[in-house]
Amino acid sequence: xxxxxxxxxxxxxxxAARDRPGPATLGSVPAALPDGEPVPADxxxxxxxxxxxxxxxxxxxxxxxxxxxxxGYCDFNTYxxxxxxxxxxxxxxxxxxxxEIALARTVLPAGRARVSTxxxxxGTPTLLPPRExxxxxxxxxxxxxxxxxxxxxxxxxxETVDAAILGQLRxxxxxxxxxxxxxxxxxxxxxxxxxxxxxxxxxxxRWAREAGFRHVSLDLIYGTPGESDDDWRRSLDAALAAxxxxxxxxxxxxxxxxxxxxxxxxxxxxxxxxxxxxxRYLIADEALAKAGFTWYEISNWALGExxxxxHNMLYWTGGDWWxxxxxxxxxxxxxxxxxxxxxxxYAARLAAGRSPAQAREVLTAAERRxxxxxxxxxxxxxAPLSVLTxxxxxxxxxxxxSALLDRSCFAAGKLVLTRRGRLLADAVxxxxx
Numbered sequence: 001x002x003x004x005x006x007x008x009x010x011x012x013x014x015x016a017a018r019d020r021p022g023p024a025t026l027g028s029v030p031a032a033l034p035d036g037e038p039v040p041a042d043x044x045x046x047x048x049x050x051x052x053x054x055x056x057x058x059x060x061x062x063x064x065x066x067x068x069x070x071x072g073y074c075d076f077n078t079y080x081x082x083x084x085x086x087x088x089x090x091x092x093x094x095x096x097x098x099x100e101i102a103l104a105r106t107v108l109p110a111g112r113a114r115v116s117t118x119x120x121x122x123g124t125p126t127l128l129p130p131r132e133x134x135x136x137x138x139x140x141x142x143x144x145x146x147x148x149x150x151x152x153x154x155x156x157x158x159e160t161v162d163a164a165i166l167g168q169l170r171x172x173x174x175x176x177x178x179x180x181x182x183x184x185x186x187x188x189x190x191x192x193x194x195x196x197x198x199x200x201x202x203x204x205x206r207w208a209r210e211a212g213f214r215h216v217s218l219d220l221i222y223g224t225p226g227e228s229d230d231d232w233r234r235s236l237d238a239a240l241a242a243x244x245x246x247x248x249x250x251x252x253x254x255x256x257x258x259x260x261x262x263x264x265x266x267x268x269x270x271x272x273x274x275x276x277x278x279x280r281y282l283i284a285d286e287a288l289a290k291a292g293f294t295w296y297e298i299s300n301w302a303l304g305e306x307x308x309x310x311h312n313m314l315y316w317t318g319g320d321w322w323x324x325x326x327x328x329x330x331x332x333x334x335x336x337x338x339x340x341x342x343x344x345x346y347a348a349r350l351a352a353g354r355s356p357a358q359a360r361e362v363l364t365a366a367e368r369r370x371x372x373x374x375x376x377x378x379x380x381x382x383a384p385l386s387v388l389t390x391x392x393x394x395x396x397x398x399x400x401x402s403a404l405l406d407r408s409c410f411a412a413g414k415l416v417l418t419r420r421g422r423l424l425a426d427a428v429x430x431x432x433x
Contacts, residue, residue: 034338034359034361035359036337036338036358036359036360036361037359037360037361037362038359038360039337039355039357039358039359039360040355041354041355042103042106042107042354042355043103043104043106043107043355043357044107045107045108045332045333045335046335046362048333048334048335048362049332049333049334049335049362050108050109050332050333051333052332052333052334053108053109053112053113053320053332053333054109054112054113054320055320055333056314056317056318056319056320057113057116057117057314057317057319057320058112058113058114058115058116058144058319058320058321059115059116059117059118059119059311059314059315059319059320059321060115060117060118060119060140060144060321060322060323060324061118061119061121061311061321061322061323061324061325061328062097062118062119062120062121062125062136062323062324062325062328063077063121063122063123063323063324063325063326063327063328064093064120064121064122064123064124064125064127064128064325065077065078065079065122065123065325065326065327065343066078066079066080066090066093066122066123066124066127066128067079067080067122067123067124067127067157068080068124068127068157068159068160068195069193069195070193070259071192071193071194072191072192072193072258072259072260072263073192073193073221073252073253073254073255073258073259073260074255074258075255075256075257075258076122076123077123077326077327077341078122078123078124079123079343090127090128092347093128093343094128094132094135094136096346096347096350097136097139097324097325098135098136098139099350100324100325100350100356101136101139101140101143101324102143103350103355104143104144104322104324105143105144108144108322108332111145113144113320114144114145114146114147114150115140115141115144115145115146115147115150116147116149116150116151116310116314117150117151117152117153117310117311117314118137118140118146118150118151118152118153118311119152119153119155119311119312120133120136120153120154120155121155122155124155124156124157124160125154125155125156126154126155126156126157126160126161126165126169127160130165130168130169130171130172130174131168131172133154133169133172133174134169134171134172134173134174137152137172137173137174138173150175151175151176151215151309151310151311152173152174152175152176153174153175153176153177153178153309153311154169154174154176154177154178155177155178155179155180156177156178156179156180156204157179157180157195157196158179158180158181158196158200158201158203158204159195159196159197159200161204161207162207163207163210163211166204166207166208166210166211166213167210167211167212169211170211170212170213174213175213175214175215176213176214176215176216176217176309177208177213177215177216177217178216178217178218178219178246178248178309179201179204179205179208179216179217179218179219180194180201180219181201181218181219181220181235181238181239182194182219182220182221183198183220183221183224183227183231183235184198184199184234184235184237184238184239185198185227185231185234185235186198187226187231188224188226188227188231188235191224191225191226191227191260191269192221192224192260193259198238201218201239201242202238202239202241202242205218205242205243205244206242206243209243214245215245215246215306215307216243216244216245216246217244217245217246217247217248217309218239218242218244218246218247218248219247219248219249219250220235220236220239220247220248220249220250220284221249221250221251221252222235222249222250222251222252222277222280222281222284223251223252223272223273223276223277223280224252224272225264225269225270225271225272226269229279229280229283232280232283232284233283233287236283236284236287236288237287240287240288240291245302245303245304245307246300246301246302246303246307246308246309247288247293247300247301247302248299248300248301249281249284249288249299249301250299251272251277251280251281252272252277253272254271254272278423281422281423282419282423285301285419285422288301289301294380295380295422296308296379296380296381297312297316297378297379297380298378298417298422298425300312315375316375316376316378316379317375317376317379318368318371318372318375318376319331320332320333323338323339325339325346326339326340326341326342326343326345326346326356327339327340327341330357334362334363334368335360335361335362335363336360336361336363337357337358337359337360337361338357338358338359338360339356339357339358340356340357340358341358369387370433372387373387373388373392373415373429373432373433374429374433376415377415377417377425377428377429377432378417378425378429380416381414381416382406382409382414382415382416382417383414383415384413384414384415385410385413385414385415386413388415388432392431392432392433395431395432396410396415396431396432398431399421399428399431399432403418403420403421404417404418404420404421404424404428405417405418405421405428406418406421415432
């Protein structure tokens with residue numbers, strides 16, 4: 001059974017893991033980067049990309065590649081102090097991002113599109129002081145213009161913020177905050193190597209509300225070895241009781257090269273069970289629906305349309321974005337590129353006056369069609385039936401007959417997953433592409 005593990009097509013790295021659509025909100029940039037063609041030293045775009053830029057909206061992702069400690073399941077492009085080495089300290093990092101913003105201003109067509117969303121992911125963005133994050137927001141606005149109703153999200157580990165910091169973030173222009181809760185159960189947090197105490201995320205939600213945040217999200221993980229159904233229900237109940245208007249829930253993936261993978265390999269703990277993960281997803285969907293949340297993407301639920309993450313919706317609907325920071329992915333008008341992975345290499349390129357981009361790819365029409373199917377089919381609104389080839393349409397009809405795609409939506413020209421279809425989303429989408 002293929003499960004809804006939406007981990008890499010958020011936070012500005014769509015295309016980094018094509019077989020697993022949909023960071024976790026736990027991180028943003030995967031550790032491994034794909035191959036591609038060289039990028040000009042000045043970062044200039046192909047004429048086709050520049051001409052099409054901004055047609056589907058424009059967002060900004062800022063990768064903050066620092067963590068105090070590394071969680072055992074994490075394979076993202078983040079660094080603790082001992083892992084970082086020389087060349088790119090936290091203190092110097094905002095100035096490096098400012099250099100890339102200046103570069104982007106020369107590359108993107110002037111005045112074509114204002115920034116509608118900004119997302120700070122990581123890593124742990126809240127290791128940077130609020131005034132530094134606010135300075136980056138201001139530079140983005142100066143370079144491209146911020147829409148009046150721009151969504152500005154900051155991911156936060158609960159142990160790195162308090163009431164004062166959240167108040168400062170709000171005053172710096174942050175409009176939305178997303179806390180990495182993962183679980184409310186101590187032994188589950190311990191297995192995941194999470195640093196915060198149970199109850200801290202709920203306190204953070206209260207502080208965020210007091211600071212004036214209208215939109216607050218909590219991220220959960222299910223399927224941790226040793227977690228029971230009751231443990232998962234306890235986490236869901238705790239998350240709902242905290243009062244967020246958005247909840248993300250992701251199936252745990254055991255990534256190669258992580259401490260968790262090593263523990264599984266040694267037999268210390270068992271791997272996540274696919275059928276158990278499916279049951280946990282159904283438990284979550286039922287509990288969240290009962291509490292008034294509606295799913296709008298396989299792993300994301302919100303209290304109404306205004307509570308959806310507009311930044312991620314921009315990815316899922318084929319918009320453009322610039323990803324700032326080491327390893328960050330960007331997309332403009334059908335061209336995708338990604339920065340060098342290590343902060344020291346990122347700093348060196350910018351110091352030399354060069355684009356930090358490592359490589360890029362210009363998507364063909366067939367590739368763009370495939371990605372539209374991959375991403376839009378994960379949404380509650382679905383993908384248009386018109387994007388399918390004749391061969392894929394046959395598979396779609398079979399999925400309708402198998403109750404994996406909604407029959408009435410199919411008749412109306414849309415590919416919309418049923419609840420059962422969501423459990424088998426990757427397999428369904430694979431047949432459609």
